[in-house]
Amino acid sequence: MKPLVLAMISVFSILGVISPVSYATNSSSVETTFLQCLSNHSQSSSPISEVVYTSNNANFSSVLQSYVRNLRFSTPTTPKPLLIVAAKNYSHVQATVVCAKRVGLEIRIRSGGHDYEGLSYVSSKPFIVLDMFNLRSINIDLADESAWVQSGATLGEIYYAISTKSKVHGFPAGVCLTLGAGGHFTGGGYGNMMRKYGLSVDNIVDAQIVNVNGEILDRKSMGEDLFWAIRGGGAASFGVILAWKIKLVKVPEKVTVFQVDRTLEQGATDIVVQWQKVADNIDNDLFIRVMLAPGNGSREGEKTIKVTFVSLFLGDSARLLRLLNQSLPQLGLQQKDCIEMRWIESILFWAGYPNGTSLDVLLSRVPMGMIYLKRKSDYVKEPISKTDMEALWKVMIEIGDGGMLWNPYGGKMSEIPDTETPFPHRAGNIFKIQYSFNWIDGRLETTNRYLNLTTKLHEAMTPHVSKNPREAFLNYRDIDIGTNTKGDYKEAEVYGVKYFKHNFERLVQTKTKVDPDNFFRNEQSIPTLAPKVL
Numbered sequence: 001m002k003p004l005v006l007a008m009i010s011v012f013s014i015l016g017v018i019s020p021v022s023y024a025t026n027s028s029s030v031e032t033t034f035l036q037c038l039s040n041h042s043q044s045s046s047p048i049s050e051v052v053y054t055s056n057n058a059n060f061s062s063v064l065q066s067y068v069r070n071l072r073f074s075t076p077t078t079p080k081p082l083l084i085v086a087a088k089n090y091s092h093v094q095a096t097v098v099c100a101k102r103v104g105l106e107i108r109i110r111s112g113g114h115d116y117e118g119l120s121y122v123s124s125k126p127f128i129v130l131d132m133f134n135l136r137s138i139n140i141d142l143a144d145e146s147a148w149v150q151s152g153a154t155l156g157e158i159y160y161a162i163s164t165k166s167k168v169h170g171f172p173a174g175v176c177l178t179l180g181a182g183g184h185f186t187g188g189g190y191g192n193m194m195r196k197y198g199l200s201v202d203n204i205v206d207a208q209i210v211n212v213n214g215e216i217l218d219r220k221s222m223g224e225d226l227f228w229a230i231r232g233g234g235a236a237s238f239g240v241i242l243a244w245k246i247k248l249v250k251v252p253e254k255v256t257v258f259q260v261d262r263t264l265e266q267g268a269t270d271i272v273v274q275w276q277k278v279a280d281n282i283d284n285d286l287f288i289r290v291m292l293a294p295g296n297g298s299r300e301g302e303k304t305i306k307v308t309f310v311s312l313f314l315g316d317s318a319r320l321l322r323l324l325n326q327s328l329p330q331l332g333l334q335q336k337d338c339i340e341m342r343w344i345e346s347i348l349f350w351a352g353y354p355n356g357t358s359l360d361v362l363l364s365r366v367p368m369g370m371i372y373l374k375r376k377s378d379y380v381k382e383p384i385s386k387t388d389m390e391a392l393w394k395v396m397i398e399i400g401d402g403g404m405l406w407n408p409y410g411g412k413m414s415e416i417p418d419t420e421t422p423f424p425h426r427a428g429n430i431f432k433i434q435y436s437f438n439w440i441d442g443r444l445e446t447t448n449r450y451l452n453l454t455t456k457l458h459e460a461m462t463p464h465v466s467k468n469p470r471e472a473f474l475n476y477r478d479i480d481i482g483t484n485t486k487g488d489y490k491e492a493e494v495y496g497v498k499y500f501k502h503n504f505e506r507l508v509q510t511k512t513k514v515d516p517d518n519f520f521r522n523e524q525s526i527p528t529l530a531p532k533v534l
Contacts, residue, residue, distance in 0.1 A: 027126050030103050031082045034128070037099035038085075046089050048096075051134070053084040060084065064121070067113030067133060069178070071372045071442060073122050081108065081121070086131040090216060093240050096130050098214040101519050108522070109236050111151045112180020116375045116477040119522045120183060120236070130240065132182055133365075140165045145248045146205065147171075151182025151241045156347075156362035162248065163344040163359065170251040170343050172197040175350040178367050185244055186235035187475035188423040190432075192287040192312040192350060195411030197249045201231035201421050202412075206245035209235065212515045216242065229510045229526075233422035233500065234474055237507075237526035238514055251343040256313040256320050257350070258337045261306055265298055268307040269389055271330040275309075276383040278327045280410025280430045285314040286323060290431075293403030294396045303397045312346055372442055374454045376435040377476040378465040380406075381428055388464065395460040399453050402437035424501040425471060433461065434476055455480070472498040483523040492527040499524075 031054070042048040053060045063084050068074045082105070085096045100107050106127040110120040121129050132152040138161040140147040149158055156177030162169055172193040174184055189200025197203060206219045207230060217239075219227045226238060235241045262268040275290060282288075288311040297304040309331060313320040317338035324333045339355065348357050352368065384392070396403070414427040425432070437454045439446060462470075472481055472495075482495030489508065496504040504526075511518075512528040 027082060030105060030126060033103045034082075034099050034105060037102055038095055041095045041099070043091050046091060048085070048092050051086045051088050051092055053086065055080065055083065063131070064129070067110055067131065068118075068121065069113045069367060069370075070116060070118055071370055072374075072447060073118030075442065078118075079122055079124055079127075081123075081127050081129045084129045084131055086134055088134045090135075090210070090242055093130065093132075093135075093210050093242065094214040094216065096128070097210050097212070097240060100128060101212065106521065107240075107519075109182070109240055110180075111182030111241075112154060112178060112184065114176070114179050115183060116373070117479045117523075119477065119524065123522070132180065132240075135242065140248075142166055142169070142248075145169065146245055147248060148243050148245050149181050150243045151180065153181045154365060155179045155181070155184065156364065159344060159347050160359060160362040163342075166248075167253055167342060167344075168250055169248040171200070171246055171248055172203060173200045175347070177347070177351050177362060178365055181244060182235070182241045184475065185246075186230055186232070186241060187477075188232045188421075188473065189475065190407070192289070193249070193251075193314070194413055195287050195408065196284045196314060198412045198416055199232070199421075199423060200246070201423060202416060203247040203249065204231055204244050205247050207231075208242040209239040210242060211239045212517070212519050225506075225510045226514055229422060229507055231421045231423075232474070233503070233507045233510075233526065234524075236522060237511055237520050239520060252314055253342065254316055254340050255343050255346050256315060256317045256338050256340050257311060257346050258320075258333065258339065259308060259310040259349075260331070260333065260337050261308050262331075263295075263297065263304045263306055264393065265304060267330065268305060269386060269393070271309075271328070272307060272389065273383070273386050274328055274330050276380075276430060279406075279408035280414070282327050282408075282410075283323055284411035286320070287312050288328075288408060290406040291403065292396065292406070294400055303400075305393045305396060310350070312350065314343075316340060371438045371440060372447060372450070373439075374435075374437045374451055375476050376454060376458050376478050376480065377473040378433040378435075378458070378461055379425055379429045379471045379473075380431050380433065380465055382464075383430065384464045392460060392464075396457065399457055401450070402435070402453055402457060404457070405434040405436060406431045407434070418501070419503060422500050422503045422507055423474075424503050425473065429466075432473060433465070434473075469498045469501065471501065474499045477524065479523065484521075484525065484527060485523070487518045487521060487527055489527045489530060492525070495524055496526070 038048050053063050087093045106123050106125050107130050108121050108127055109130050111132045135150040136152040138149045138153050142165055155173050173189050173191045185200045209217050291308040293306055295306040317340055408431050409429040418424045418426040437450050439450050481498050484492040507526045511526040518528045
């Protein structure tokens with residue numbers, strides 16, 4: 001990949017100048033006009049017709065379904081795109097943007113398909129899917145300690161590529177291996193090295209994006225406002241990410257991991273109470289996630305809460321044990337609980353693979369299981385008391401399903417100003433919550449039941465989480481916190497301040513400047529300012 005050369009290619013030499021036309025009302029005529037536009041602006045060296053899948057194509061359904069990661073949005077009644085463009089080079093992306101704008105079609109941009117609410121491949125309006133899975137190259141420059149990764153590359157592929165070049169480099173990103181770089185990074189991108197190195201967006205130094213005019217821009221040509229916006233503000237509101245330039249980070253040759261379970265009968269409550277006191281201020285090399293779920297107790301008919309502590313420590317087990325014996329002795333961690341391994345092997349451990357699994361699984365694009373799911377998020381700024389925690393256990397036992405993941409903050413996350421990127425959840429947060437409910441029965445009544453259970457647990461946490469606004473994490477997309485059906489600022493402000501707090505206003509200003517007609521939009525996109533406000 002030669003990013004600077006590509007960034008200088010003029011869209012007009014590839015596509016020509018195209019004037020907008022009125023929004024067509026008939027989907028068949030819209031599709032025909034769109035396809036004709038693509039044909040007119042296809043390059044002979046890479047015909048775009050080879051990557052277009054209409055609903056009449058025998059492979060349409062398989063291509064659409066191959067990157068659906070939430071079965072809630074894979075039902076007979078789920079709206080389907082008019083067609084899919086599975087771009088293989090940048091000119092395909094440029095043509096798709098310009099032609100979709102010309103005929104008035106919405107674009108849904110999909111890199112890995114992990115949008116929890118399906119917004120990367122579902123819309124209630126006539127739309128197409130711009131699929132980025134073919135654009136997955138990864139070019140690593142160890143001398144510069146950086147890499148260019150295309151948006152269709154998965155985290156597993158990125159980690160694998162790094163491991164083939166170095167044993168002492170890594171990248172701070174998620175633990176789900178099939179996440180696409182395009183969406184994961186632009187929502188913030190967090191993982192188990194965030195306390196040491198911050199988020200993925202804190203380690204991005206350049207990018208390539210196709211803007212609303214079909215032009216390819218890099219950091220220099222897009223300007224700092226847009227470069228700021230796409231690193232945590234959801235790039236799908238501003239354009240199509242082609243590639244990121246990431247900064248690799250140093251990791252030791254040996255890291256230590258552990259996963260231990262404790263129940264209420266084994267003192268889990270006291271451990272979690274103490275974990276809250278130290279999780280955000282313990283050594284930056286240590287990340288301990290807490291997973292909570294209802295389960296069966298030791299006696300027949302008895303219910304309990306199982307608490308799983310899973311950790312990555314950027315160091316050896318001896319230093320880890322000294323740290324925890326001092327800061328979290330209630331956990332009772334022992335040497336036999338600790339496993340020393342290479343950083344790349346810890347990626348497999350966190351993904352749930354047995355020790356000794358081949359690194360080749362990092363290259364798989366097939367998730368470990370397909371499920372129906374719902375996720376929500378919260379931020380906790382003050383420790384939850386033991387009394388309140390015990391009341392919470394009762395609610396969880398009553399619900400009887402699902403659970404929460406508590407992810408510690410602090411460290412580097414507290415050092416980076418909350419205006420450095422659109423992601424505002426920095427200093428002052430002890431941990432972030434992910435509410436997690438999965439099910440395998442796709443009947444509507446079952447889905448509604450689980451959605452209601454998720455809401456019940458979320459409501460039970462209300463006294464213990466952030467307020468005014470009740471903050472949320474963009475990567476944990478949640479339609480419940482607000483939608484924007486009219487492109488209206490006031491509608492968008494409802495969810496915008498929860499995701500971005502005070503950074504929402506700057507995102508709106510940037511959006512208005514780079515996409516004034518609000519072409520790049522979805523149910524939770526950044527709006528433009530109304531003309532009278534400008």
